[in-house]
Amino acid sequence: MTRRGFTLIEITVALIVGGMALSAAAALLTGLSDRADEIRTAGMRADGEGNGERLLRNLLGNLRFSTDSTHTLSGDSLAVTFLTSCETVEGWLRPCRARLAIEPPERFQLTLALRAGETHTIVLSRGARIPTAIRYLRDPAHGGRWVRQWTEIVTPAALELTAGTDTVLLPVW
Numbered sequence: 275m276t277r278r279g280f281t282l283i284e285i286t287v288a289l290i291v292g293g294m295a296l297s298a299a300a301a302l303l304t305g306l307s308d309r310a311d312e313i314r315t316a317g318m319r320a321d322g323e324g325n326g327e328r329l330l331r332n333l334l335g336n337l338r339f340s341t342d343s344t345h346t347l348s349g350d351s352l353a354v355t356f357l358t359s360c361e362t363v364e365g366w367l368r369p370c371r372a373r374l375a376i377e378p379p380e381r382f383q384l385t386l387a388l389r390a391g392e393t394h395t396i397v398l399s400r401g402a403r404i405p406t407a408i409r410y411l412r413d414p415a416h417g418g419r420w421v422r423q424w425t426e427i428v429t430p431a432a433l434e435l436t437a438g439t440d441t442v443l444l445p446v447w
Contacts, residue, residue: 326398327442329386333358333372334446337429347429347446351407351422352376354433360388374398376408399437409434 280288336359340346347356353375360370373387386396410430413419424430435442 326386326396327444329396330374330398330444333360333386333388334433334444336360336367337447338369339429340427345425345427347424349374349408349410349424351409354408354410354424356429374408376406406438407436409436 334356337346338357338359340357344357347354349355353373355371355373358370358372359367360372362368371389373389375385375387377385386398388394388396407422409420409422410424411418411432411434412421412430414431420434421430429446432446433444435444
């Protein structure tokens with residue numbers, strides 16, 4: 275006597291195996307989705323830091339030199355102020371004053387304030403990668419002589435932003 279079809283036990287085993295396969299596939303897709311979100315967030319953070327560094331390099335590259343006794347660049351280990359040319363919405367350069375500051379520990383951010391008529395504040399870095407000090411290159415000879423405060427009328431050769439073991443060196447032209 276031959277029977278056609280499956281027994282109840284065979285159908286139950288097939289449903290359990292199929293359910294386990296679907297659960298594993300769903301878990302894999304969820305993990306991939308979470309990882310993709312983490313990669314996207316890390317990419318946006320890296321873009322922001324790169325754009326902030328590029329903006330600082332452009333501002334220091336467009337440094338305006340003072341025609342009187344006003345300091346072109348002055349600062350200490352927590353903030354630096356300098357005369358520069360900022361790009362307008364139309365793409366023109368106009369004179370402005372920039373202030374790069376390491377905000378207090380409770381806010382823990384690096385900000386750049388641009389003032390040309392109105393003031394615009396840009397947060398360049400937040401969290402663990404925030405610089406902990408600003409230094410000024412007085413003399414590049416023999417490995418360089420760095421100082422923590424700049425009050426001279428002439429500009430330093432470079433600015434250094436340090437954050438732990440990371441260092442960003444910004445030449446001043």
